[in-house]
Amino acid sequence: MKILQDIYFGHRGQRRVDDLSEEGMFIATPASYLPGSDLDLKFRLFGDDLPVEVQAEVRYVQKGIGMGVRFLGLKQKDRKRIREFVKRF
Numbered sequence: 001m002k003i004l005q006d007i008y009f010g011h012r013g014q015r016r017v018d019d020l021s022e023e024g025m026f027i028a029t030p031a032s033y034l035p036g037s038d039l040d041l042k043f044r045l046f047g048d049d050l051p052v053e054v055q056a057e058v059r060y061v062q063k064g065i066g067m068g069v070r071f072l073g074l075k076q077k078d079r080k081r082i083r084e085f086v087k088r089f
Contacts, residue, residue: 007043009056016066017043020086022079024056024070033058033067041069045085052078 007015007027016028033039037058044051056069074082 007041009039009041018066019068020082022071022074022082022086024059024068026066026068028066030064031067032063033061035060038072039069041071045081048081048085050081052081054078 007017009027018026018028035058039056039058040053041056042051042053052074054074055072057072059068059070061067
C-alpha cells in the first residue's frame with residue numbers, strides 16, 4: 001500500500017508511506033537517520049482527522065530513498081485504527 005500523508009518527524013512534510021502496519025511503516029524521505037535512532041512521529045490516516053502520535057525506532061535505511069521504522073508503545077486505540085485502515089485498502 002502506498003499513500004501520501006503529512007507526517008511529522010523533526011520537520012513537517014508530505015511523504016509517501018509504504019507498508020503501513022500495526023508494527024511500523026516505511027517512510028519515503030531523503031533525510032538521513034541512523035538505524036537505532038528514535039523519532040517522535042505524528043501522522044494522520046487518510047480520512048481520519050485524529051492524528052496518531054507515537055515514538056518509533058529507525059530499523060533500516062535505504063540512503064536517499066527512505067527508512068523503515070518500528071512503532072514503540074503504540075496505543076491500543078491507535079493500533080486498532082491502523083488495523084482497520086489497512087483492511088480498507
